[in-house]
Amino acid sequence: MSSLEWRDRAYDETLDGVLNGLEARRKIDPSFSIRDAEGILKHLYIQEGNDWCSRGMLQDAILAATIAAHEQFIESWKTESASSDRSSQ
Numbered sequence: 494m495s496s497l498e499w500r501d502r503a504y505d506e507t508l509d510g511v512l513n514g515l516e517a518r519r520k521i522d523p524s525f526s527i528r529d530a531e532g533i534l535k536h537l538y539i540q541e542g543n544d545w546c547s548r549g550m551l552q553d554a555i556l557a558a559t560i561a562a563h564e565q566f567i568e569s570w571k572t573e574s575a576s577s578d579r580s581s582q
Contacts, residue, residue, distance in 0.1 A: 500550055504558040511562035519570070527570050534563040 495501075518525050537560050548556065 497550075500554045503551055504554045507555045507558035508562050511559050512566060515562065515566045527567060527574070530563060530567050530570070534560065534567065537563060 515530065537556070541556055541560060544553075
């Protein structure tokens with residue numbers, strides 16, 4: 494086992510968990526919008542830049558995965574919305 498394999502595993506688990514959570518929220522909360530997800534992402538970017546105390550490798554991996562999940566979720570939702578808009582015309 495690689496000495497950094499734990500970090501990759503934490504990243505992958507976080508990415509999957511955040512994506513699943515975002516999808517679940519989208520399904521159960523009709524008021525949740527792309528703008529809401531973008532607002533969360535904006536604050537995650539700020540949190541990423543506020544590393545004056547050094548989070549450490551694990552927290553860096555978790556934050557990076559959380560950001561990546563939000564970016565992927567937003568992009569997927571926008572693509573789905575655009576595709577849906579085109580098909581309804």
